[in-house]
Amino acid sequence: MEGRFSSTGSKAGRVAMYALALALASCTASADTAEQPDFAIRDIAVVLRSSEPFTRASDFPARVESTLDAALEYWGGGWDHLAGRSITFEGNQTVTCGTHAGAFGCFDGNIRLSTRDPAFPFSCVEQTVLVHEVGHAVIGDVAHEDPRWMDFGAVMARLDGRRGYTASGEGDCQLFVSVWQHPPDLR
Numbered sequence: 001m002e003g004r005f006s007s008t009g010s011k012a013g014r015v016a017m018y019a020l021a022l023a024l025a026s027c028t029a030s031a032d033t034a035e036q037p038d039f040a041i042r043d044i045a046v047v048l049r050s051s052e053p054f055t056r057a058s059d060f061p062a063r064v065e066s067t068l069d070a071a072l073e074y075w076g077g078g079w080d081h082l083a084g085r086s087i088t089f090e091g092n093q094t095v096t097c098g099t100h101a102g103a104f105g106c107f108d109g110n111i112r113l114s115t116r117d118p119a120f121p122f123s124c125v126e127q128t129v130l131v132h133e134v135g136h137a138v139i140g141d142v143a144h145e146d147p148r149w150m151d152f153g154a155v156m157a158r159l160d161g162r163r164g165y166t167a168s169g170e171g172d173c174q175l176f177v178s179v180w181q182h183p184p185d186l187r
């Protein structure tokens with residue numbers, strides 16, 4: 001699963017794709033605008049384009065916030081690194097990120113991420129690549145050269161053992177550090 005988590009595309013490409021995504025989204029919007037957030041966490045707009053059970057659970061906003069808090073602590077960032085940005089949870093298995101069509105998540109100024117693993121739907125927000133994408137928001141480092149991209153032990157310790165949600169009810173929220181990890185990109 002390595003190497004598909006985020007874009008290394010050009011800034012211009014990312015901006016262009018973001019504009020395209022907005023245009024496509026506006027075609028499928030119903031009454032409200034495409035980027036109308038479903039809720040906000042502090043100054044962060046959260047958009048739901050997924051029907052996975054965990055995104056519909058009553059504790060979802062609090063779980064997103066505490067996951068962001070753990071990720072920001074890990075990366076040495078603060079809420080100001082995310083202020084004014086949006087986080088979009090997509091139902092598709094992958095998201096397009098710049099020229100990269102098979103990403104699980106993307107940071108291009110805003111964060112978009114899948115709510116599915118290739119093998120199974122995630123059962124909680126902590127399982128997604130959100131922790132990884134927050135890293136890009138805080139330190140940039142599109143080439144994944146910082147050693148923290150291969151660690152995440154402190155985040156695991158803080159977020160492990162929470163409740164998950166499945167189509168048939170409550171389940172576990174087993175975390176896999178490999179989902180967040182990324183080796184340094186080859187140059």
Ligand SMILES: [Zn+2]
Nearest residue numbers: 005006136182
């Ligand atoms: Zn990345």
